[in-house]
Amino acid sequence: MLNTVPEISPFMAGVKVYTTENCPYCRMVQAFLRKNDVEYELVDVGKDREAAREMIEISGQRGVPVTVFGDEVVVGFDPRKLRELFGTPPEETVHDVVIVGAGPAGLTAAVYCARKLMKTVVIAENIGGQAAWSWAIENYMGFSTISGEELVRKFEEQVRGFDVHLEIESVGEIRKEDDTILVKTASGIVYRSRTLILASGKEPRRLGLPDEDRLMGKGVSVCAICDAPLYRDKPVAVVGGGNAALQTAIEMTKFASSVALIARRSLRCDEVYLERAKEAGVQTFSHHEVTALHGDAGLTGITVRDRETGEETALGVEGLFLAIGLAPNTGFLRNLVALNERGEILIDENGHTNVPGIFAAGDATCVKAKQIIVAAGDGAKAALEAHEYFERFTGRPIEGRAVCV
Numbered sequence: 001m002l003n004t005v006p007e008i009s010p011f012m013a014g015v016k017v018y019t020t021e022n023c024p025y026c027r028m029v030q031a032f033l034r035k036n037d038v039e040y041e042l043v044d045v046g047k048d049r050e051a052a053r054e055m056i057e058i059s060g061q062r063g064v065p066v067t068v069f070g071d072e073v074v075v076g077f078d079p080r081k082l083r084e085l086f087g088t089p090p091e092e093t094v095h096d097v098v099i100v101g102a103g104p105a106g107l108t109a110a111v112y113c114a115r116k117l118m119k120t121v122v123i124a125e126n127i128g129g130q131a132a133w134s135w136a137i138e139n140y141m142g143f144s145t146i147s148g149e150e151l152v153r154k155f156e157e158q159v160r161g162f163d164v165h166l167e168i169e170s171v172g173e174i175r176k177e178d179d180t181i182l183v184k185t186a187s188g189i190v191y192r193s194r195t196l197i198l199a200s201g202k203e204p205r206r207l208g209l210p211d212e213d214r215l216m217g218k219g220v221s222v223c224a225i226c227d228a229p230l231y232r233d234k235p236v237a238v239v240g241g242g243n244a245a246l247q248t249a250i251e252m253t254k255f256a257s258s259v260a261l262i263a264r265r266s267l268r269c270d271e272v273y274l275e276r277a278k279e280a281g282v283q284t285f286s287h288h289e290v291t292a293l294h295g296d297a298g299l300t301g302i303t304v305r306d307r308e309t310g311e312e313t314a315l316g317v318e319g320l321f322l323a324i325g326l327a328p329n330t331g332f333l334r335n336l337v338a339l340n341e342r343g344e345i346l347i348d349e350n351g352h353t354n355v356p357g358i359f360a361a362g363d364a365t366c367v368k369a370k371q372i373i374v375a376a377g378d379g380a381k382a383a384l385e386a387h388e389y390f391e392r393f394t395g396r397p398i399e400g401r402a403v404c405v
């Protein structure tokens with residue numbers, strides 16, 4: 001498929017994006033390229049085995065997306081690198097609200113802020129956050145079942161119907177100087193604002209094994225929904241014992257030649273998944289942990305240890321999918337707002353942090369339920385509070401704008 005963009009494109013040809021059908025990060029790369037008027041060729045390595053081999057050879061790994069432009073190979077969705085190659089930095093402007101994160105919390109907050117006619121910018125490393133990684137969502141109202149990808153697409157469409165500036169970037173630093181909040185991105189752009197909504201969610205935990213970084217993308221993956229088709233007919237393992245791990249293991253049986261599930265304790269998931277995993281032929285190793293990863297150019301096997309007997313077993317797998325939980329994405333905040341001992345942002349019942357003008361919502365906060373519907377609801381609450389604060393701060397309704405509740 002050739003995606004053609006207007007004649008103003010400064011890069012006439014030669015950009016190739018290797019993708020799979022359901023990969024949210026691939027969609028982010030495409031959104032970035034389209035936004036910057038870059039013409040690109042899209043190659044679905046889930047369907048084209050020859051192209052998959054080509055991608056692995058060029059990038060030396062098995063994860064999508066891979067963007068190739070001349071000698072440059074960008075693995076994953078790397079906004080900083082893509083901006084270096086293709087992007088033009090936007091002008092520095094003052095906004096009424098900056099929202100960090102475009103998962104369910106940030107996107108919902110954006111709709112609410114835009115409907116209050118606040119000048120809104122959303123800065124996020126990707127659109128959809130964790131919600132995009134879910135194979136099937138069965139507990140978001142209005143849809144008896146919907147894929148994460150599809151739900152996120154609908155969220156994004158809704159946001160794009162409003163006057164919201166959506167910037168795909170990583171936030172590196174935030175400061176408050178008097179009444180102005182300064183949000184600096186990884187590529188050095190500074191956004192100024194009166195109010196801030198933190199909706200940075202969570203990121204996948206790693207095993208912490210010595211060869212994990214080296215084998216990431218070369219057999220080890222944290223995004224099964226992205227990389228599953230690249231493990232067609234290969235033996236794989238999934239690590240984790242919760243709903244996300246079980247869902248991943250079940251889905252992987254549609255691609256892989258065999259699927260082992262390795263959980264440190266007993267499985268702690270909804271009963272419905274236990275039955276489905278059994279029917280799908282998932283081989284379960286409860287009370288086991290992964291102690292070593294093997295392979296040079298790519299993963300060839302793992303060692304697992306029985307935590308009760310200490311007995312070790314070697315498993316020949318070429319893919320290892322991590323679904324071992326998530327940690328809050330709050331490291332970049334440093335001392336900006338108060339956090340709890342788990343690194344979650346402390347908020348009151350209306351989304352206020354301990355710093356005036358700074359609000360938070362979703363999985364990055366201390367709210368117990370980490371669910372799409374809760375994150376979206378809390379995003380709405382934070383936005384309404386930010387709007388109220390903004391009006392109080394300026395001492396008047398937003399100038400020249402309709403004021404209605």
Ligand SMILES: Cc1cc2nc3c(=O)[nH]c(=O)nc-3n(C[C@H](O)[C@H](O)[C@H](O)COP(=O)(O)OP(=O)(O)OC[C@H]3O[C@@H](n4cnc5c(N)ncnc54)[C@H](O)[C@@H]3O)c2cc1C
Pocket residue numbers: 100101102103104105106123124125126127128129130131132133134135136137138139140169170171172199200201202203244329332361362363364370371372373375
């Ligand atoms: C595999 C899986 C399956 C799931 N299934 C379900 C389900 O079926 N039903 C359900 O209700 N919930 C499910 N969840 C949980 C649900 O996805 C989360 O509760 C929800 O996405 C949280 O939304 P959020 O907006 O708070 O954060 P996230 O979705 O984590 O989004 C965070 C956003 O912040 C951005 N971000 C983070 N740090 C930075 C930074 N420094 N700079 C810029 N941007 C940043 C990210 O790019 C992202 O856009 C699932 C989660 C997983 C992992």
